[in-house]
Amino acid sequence: xxxxxxxxxxxxxxxxxxxxxxxxxxxxxxxxxxxxxxxxxxxxxxxxxxxxxxxxxxxxxxxxxxxxxxxxxxxxxxxxxxxxxxxxxxxxxxxxxxxxxxxxxxxxxxxxxxxxxxxxxxxxxxxxxxxxxxxxxxxxxxxxxxxxxxxxxxxxxxxxxxxxxxxxxx
Numbered sequence: 710x711x712x713x714x715x716x717x718x719x720x721x722x723x724x725x726x727x728x729x730x731x732x733x734x735x736x737x738x739x740x741x742x743x744x745x746x747x748x749x750x751x752x753x754x755x756x757x758x759x760x761x762x763x764x765x766x767x768x769x770x771x772x773x774x775x776x777x778x779x780x781x782x783x784x785x786x787x788x789x790x791x792x793x794x795x796x797x798x799x800x801x802x803x804x805x806x807x808x809x810x811x812x813x814x815x816x817x818x819x820x821x822x823x824x825x826x827x828x829x830x831x832x833x834x835x836x837x838x839x840x841x842x843x844x845x846x847x848x849x850x851x852x853x854x855x856x857x858x859x860x861x862x863x864x865x866x867x868x869x870x871x872x873x874x875x876x877x878x879x
Contacts, residue, residue, distance in 0.1 A: 718795035721797060726800070733865075742797065753794075756790050756792040757798070758824065759799045760790075766822050767862070768818075770855070770857060785803060788803070799864055801862035803860055803862050804861050804863055805860075806858065806859065807858075808859070809857055809859055811854070
């Protein structure tokens, strides 16, 4: 699951958000901030992929939203993506959200996640392990019917370091 920002990083996050708004010339109400990985190392890797415009989707466990009573992301929501140290690296805007079972993840979603070799096989192996480790810590079962929240997003700040995101088959 994602990790919330450290209290000491809140001023840096707010400054990053304000820079985004100033550059766009508009006031956008509300945002959330989180690291996308379960560890600092993974959060750093994922923040870099988001910042480069490679990672355009993310999966979370539905049960995590239910247990925290946190609302599911909605199209138009803004997220400040944090690195493993809690510093802001990018801002994304949610374009689409859906629920799927683990068994229903497809190659396009794995590719949009932008991780590993971009393949479905890599994604299934990596996330099966990540969710199994969480399940062992928290005492729940992992299986093909595990419910996920898939969030698709667009990088809005800063502009992607790469000129274009990769296309399938590259």
